[in-house]
Amino acid sequence: xxxxxxxxxxxxxxxxxxxxxxxxxxxxxxxxIGRYPVSLSDIGQVILTRLHLANYEVxxxxxxxxxxxxxxxxxxxxxxxxxxxxxxxxxQGLFRNPLVSSGILGVxxxxxxxxxxxxxxxxxxxxxxxxxxxxxxxLAVFLSYMIGQVYxxxxxxxxxxxxxxxxxxxxxxxSFTKYVADPFQELPSIVFWxxxxxxxxDYQDIMVAGVPMLAGVIGLLGIRWRINVLSMxxxxxxxxxxxxxxxxxxxxxxxxxxxxxAVCVSGIIGWVGLIIPHISRMLxxxxxxxxxxxxxxxxxxxxxxxxxxxxxxxxSEIPLGILTALIGAPFFVWLLKKTKGGGW
Amino acid sequence: MLLLEINEASFSYPQxxxxxxxxxxxxxxxxxxxxxxxxxGCGKTTLLDCVLxxxxxxxxxxxxxGEDTRKFRPGELARHVAYVPQRHENSFPYTVIDMVxxxxxxxxxxxxxxSDLDKERAKEALKIVGMMHMRHRPFTQLSGGEAQLVLIAxxxxxxxxxxxxxxxxxxxxxxxxxxxxxxxxxxxxETGLSVLMATHFPNHTFYFENQNIPVTVALLHDQSILExxxxxxxxxxxxxxxxxxxxxxLAEFPLDAGGWLRQLIPLSTLRKEENCDE
Numbered sequence: 001x002x003x004x005x006x007x008x009x010x011x012x013x014x015x016x017x018x019x020x021x022x023x024x025x026x027x028x029x030x031x032x033i034g035r036y037p038v039s040l041s042d043i044g045q046v047i048l049t050r051l052h053l054a055n056y057e058v059x060x061x062x063x064x065x066x067x068x069x070x071x072x073x074x075x076x077x078x079x080x081x082x083x084x085x086x087x088x089x090x091x092q093g094l095f096r097n098p099l100v101s102s103g104i105l106g107v108x109x110x111x112x113x114x115x116x117x118x119x120x121x122x123x124x125x126x127x128x129x130x131x132x133x134x135x136x137x138x139l140a141v142f143l144s145y146m147i148g149q150v151y152x153x154x155x156x157x158x159x160x161x162x163x164x165x166x167x168x169x170x171x172x173x174x175s176f177t178k179y180v181a182d183p184f185q186e187l188p189s190i191v192f193w194x195x196x197x198x199x200x201x202d203y204q205d206i207m208v209a210g211v212p213m214l215a216g217v218i219g220l221l222g223i224r225w226r227i228n229v230l231s232m233x234x235x236x237x238x239x240x241x242x243x244x245x246x247x248x249x250x251x252x253x254x255x256x257x258x259x260x261x262a263v264c265v266s267g268i269i270g271w272v273g274l275i276i277p278h279i280s281r282m283l284x285x286x287x288x289x290x291x292x293x294x295x296x297x298x299x300x301x302x303x304x305x306x307x308x309x310x311x312x313x314x315x316s317e318i319p320l321g322i323l324t325a326l327i328g329a330p331f332f333v334w335l336l337k338k339t340k341g342g343g344w
Numbered sequence: 345m346l347l348l349e350i351n352e353a354s355f356s357y358p359q360x361x362x363x364x365x366x367x368x369x370x371x372x373x374x375x376x377x378x379x380x381x382x383x384x385g386c387g388k389t390t391l392l393d394c395v396l397x398x399x400x401x402x403x404x405x406x407x408x409x410g411e412d413t414r415k416f417r418p419g420e421l422a423r424h425v426a427y428v429p430q431r432h433e434n435s436f437p438y439t440v441i442d443m444v445x446x447x448x449x450x451x452x453x454x455x456x457x458x459s460d461l462d463k464e465r466a467k468e469a470l471k472i473v474g475m476m477h478m479r480h481r482p483f484t485q486l487s488g489g490e491a492q493l494v495l496i497a498x499x500x501x502x503x504x505x506x507x508x509x510x511x512x513x514x515x516x517x518x519x520x521x522x523x524x525x526x527x528x529x530x531x532x533x534e535t536g537l538s539v540l541m542a543t544h545f546p547n548h549t550f551y552f553e554n555q556n557i558p559v560t561v562a563l564l565h566d567q568s569i570l571e572x573x574x575x576x577x578x579x580x581x582x583x584x585x586x587x588x589x590x591x592x593x594l595a596e597f598p599l600d601a602g603g604w605l606r607q608l609i610p611l612s613t614l615r616k617e618e619n620c621d622e
Contacts (some may be wrong), residue, residue: 093436096433096435096436097435098436222454222455223454223455224457225452225456225457225458226449226454226455228438228442228446229446229449231435231436232432232435232446233433233435235393235396235398235429236427236429236432237449238396238397238398239396239421239422239425239426239427239508240422240446240447240449240450240498240502241419241420241421241422241423241449241450241502242419242449243418243419243454244418245418246418247454250454281436285439286436286437286438287438287439287442289457
């Protein structure tokens with residue numbers, strides 16, 4: 001971040017303030033949104049009562065709806081969105097390619113297979129699904145990384161290739177689990193999981209998945225200037241004094257922890273890790289010192305708002321993974337058109 | 345003390361029998377320009393890559409400031425040697441000042457960002473190469489010559505006694521070629537920097553010599569150094585014919601300030617069968 005607040009332009013200052021406040025506003029907004037209407041005073045009273053700061057007589061239904069359903073869902077949505085966007089931004093820098101997203105090293109397909117496997121083996125036991133999804137997400141990235149090590153260094157192209165190979169293997173394995181799944185119980189669960197949803201969010205999810213997500217985000221925030229240097233390419237980064245192997249491993253590990261933590265509670269949600277870093281680039285530029293935090297803020301906002309749309313647009317909920325792509329894809333086409341010749 | 349000392353260096357790519365070069369010996373002292381000359385594909389860049397620690401020598405050793413580079417921790421070499429690439433592969437449109445700040449990476453912790461002091465160093469480096477006015481422009485929008493000056497500034501911000509340049513004037517127009525040459529002379533003269541460069545232009549070494557900069561030329565030929573020494577001694581018509589297979593004449597003009605302006609003027613290429621030793 002710039003050291004002196006005075007020496008940055010007014011426009012930039014406004015952008016930073018908006019970016020910092022936006023996720024909080026989005027979370028508050030989503031408390032209002034839904035089939036059952038609540039008022040501002042309801043929300044205020046429930047939150048103060050539940051935090052033991054005051055003792056209002058609140059209706060049980062309001063209390064449960066606001067505190068136990070809408071609030072954890074919005075918080076988890078913000079966390080997942082922030083993690084997916086920030087790892088997308090970090091991978092784009094690492095791979096020197098703005099078309100890379102958070103799933104480049106196979107984290108999503110690995111998680112998908114883990115979840116599908118747990119649904120078949122443990123009949124959809126929630127904690128088993130989390131553990132399997134998280135474990136296989138890490139395994140997929142580890143395998144991609146090991147394939148990338150074939151030449152003893154970590155050339156970017158080998159890593160990408162490793163990601164492509166591992167992703168396709170796990171995609172096939174997902175198809176296989178679908179093929180052998182019981183079509184009335186397990187198959188729908190697998191399909192719904194793969195489409196991504198925040199519907200079952202509760203505070204336990206936030207606590208459990210929050211640990212790897214927080215660790216990953218802190219790692220990426222810490223190393224964010226190094227990502228600039230890494231994006232100079234292996235040869236230049238080496239001559240600038242970067243320990244390529246270690247720094248790349250840290251970025252990959254942090255981004256993977258964040259994404260795996262997010263994916264294991266939310267299922268597969270595409271596009272966030274691709275388009276949010278792009279919007280951030282347009283707003284704050286390409287310096288990762290700003291890009292990483294602003295991607296977090298925008299990703300959090302985007303996912304909370306898309307989830308709100310999914311909750312109210314039809315009678316039953318539309319899975320998140322469908323909506324992010326439906327909203328994200330046209331936007332991305334427009335973006336490609338706009339950034340054509342924009343320097344990359 | 346010698347800045348760079350290369351002893352009996354040889355290198356070959358894996359799964360290839362013939363070495364790219366072998367038995368290479370040379371030294372670079374403080375405030376000196378050392379130019380590697382040789383035809384395309386003779387291994388100039390590979391040799392520079394070995395010095396930069398990108399490749400490992402098959403045999404021989406490289407000492408920087410008296411220390412064996414094999415004993416360096418990762419990143420330590422960057423405190424002694426900076427690098428100016430022939431051409432930067434664009435990735436993201438960073439601003440010029442952000443580009444130069446990356447030269448401070450070696451002094452910046454893994455989990456921190458450049459400090460105000462680093463920013464000052466970057467600005468000083470931009471001033472030296474005369475690119476201060478461009479500092480907020482995106483690097484990707486600069487012309488080839490401007491980009492090269494910024495990359496030189498980045499190397500300066502690294503504050504190393506030795507800078508390695510790989511054909512720093514390739515792709516540049518007439519004026520920017522001269523501008524980069526003048527900048528290099530200025531740096532060596534004013535800051536006592538040493539430069540190890542690969543170049544395609546024999547006349548550049550005469551330029552340095554005419555500017556009274558200590559300059560040594562090494563002619564890379566047939567996997568080793570054919571001859572090394574002062575440009576006037578080494579760049580003879582015979583040697584040029586042998587390494588480039590080009591028939592040339594050395595023209596000399598008296599300079600007003602005294603001394604001679606020397607230029608090698610190529611006349612024609614030599615066919616393989618022709619005997620270049622007359």
